[in-house]
Amino acid sequence: MEKSIIVKNVTKKYVLFNSTKHRLLDLLTPKKYGEDFYALRDISFDVNRGDIIGFVGTNGSGKSTLSNIIGGIVPETSGHVEVNGSVALIAVASGLKGDLTGRENIELKCLMLGFTKKQIKAMENDIIDFSELGRFIDQPVKSYSSGMKSRLGFAISVTIDPDIMIIDEALSVGDAAFAQKSFEKMKEFKLQGKTMIFVSHSMGQIKDFCEKVLWLEYGTVREYGPTDEVLAHYQSFMDEFKKMSKHEKQMHKDKILKAYQGI
Numbered sequence: 001m002e003k004s005i006i007v008k009n010v011t012k013k014y015v016l017f018n019s020t021k022h023r024l025l026d027l028l029t030p031k032k033y034g035e036d037f038y039a040l041r042d043i044s045f046d047v048n049r050g051d052i053i054g055f056v057g058t059n060g061s062g063k064s065t066l067s068n069i070i071g072g073i074v075p076e077t078s079g080h081v082e083v084n085g086s087v088a089l090i091a092v093a094s095g096l097k098g099d100l101t102g103r104e105n106i107e108l109k110c111l112m113l114g115f116t117k118k119q120i121k122a123m124e125n126d127i128i129d130f131s132e133l134g135r136f137i138d139q140p141v142k143s144y145s146s147g148m149k150s151r152l153g154f155a156i157s158v159t160i161d162p163d164i165m166i167i168d169e170a171l172s173v174g175d176a177a178f179a180q181k182s183f184e185k186m187k188e189f190k191l192q193g194k195t196m197i198f199v200s201h202s203m204g205q206i207k208d209f210c211e212k213v214l215w216l217e218y219g220t221v222r223e224y225g226p227t228d229e230v231l232a233h234y235q236s237f238m239d240e241f242k243k244m245s246k247h248e249k250q251m252h253k254d255k256i257l258k259a260y261q262g263i
């Protein structure tokens, strides 16, 4: 089976500082002022061409960080990611420049992807139509609501027709009609055999759409396998997790992370 994405032992470390002063001192002096924080630890999994993978996990488990690394937006600290094909990441917070208008953002994004001016002109109307932004397309993106930004990002990505699409919570903002239209487009992509990663807190959407699920917990892979199996385990874990006290949650976290000490 041809591999679309191979993620091998990927770790992402951030250094957290208590203040800007500490950040500067850390840069300027040999002493370390920051505290290491691991958003991802030793993540390995691979995705076959045409797979539709859902990422699940509680807040802060590393779903967006992993999506951004696969999408080439954020570098990994160590490990290796191989992506075979063109990739588009659609996330509410990523990729659009606030000072530029929607139309200018379309041009910029497409130019960066290597399209010619002529090709961009030919795609522009399709993108604007899909986004349903109408005359707002000539307003600066910083004036858009999160739903509008998501619509523009989604419209660009589906029109440029990438081999691999990563959709990070982009359909959870904005209106249900647009989400439905986007789902129809994603189903078309699914039939064409494209590879997709879908990040969502909606169990219903993951169940409907994904064949496999990667469950992340505190930046580690808890489980990776068929949707029905992993979601059932995740659901019963969440039912228990919600009932845990703060102390029990901390104990659970310590237990998970113990296995990763030294990584």
Ligand SMILES: Nc1ncnc2c1ncn2[C@@H]1O[C@H](COP(=O)(O)OP(=O)(O)OP(=O)(O)O)[C@@H](O)[C@H]1O
Pocket (backbone or CB within 6 Å): 014, 015, 037, 038, 039, 057, 058, 059, 060, 061, 062, 063, 064, 065, 066
């Ligand atoms: N630039 C950054 N600097 C420091 N820490 C960061 C940075 N980006 C993310 N993190 C931290 O990494 C962890 C993982 O964050 P991430 O956004 O990947 O989680 P998530 O599973 O997508 O969460 P959510 O479901 O809330 O969107 C979090 O604790 C977050 O605070």
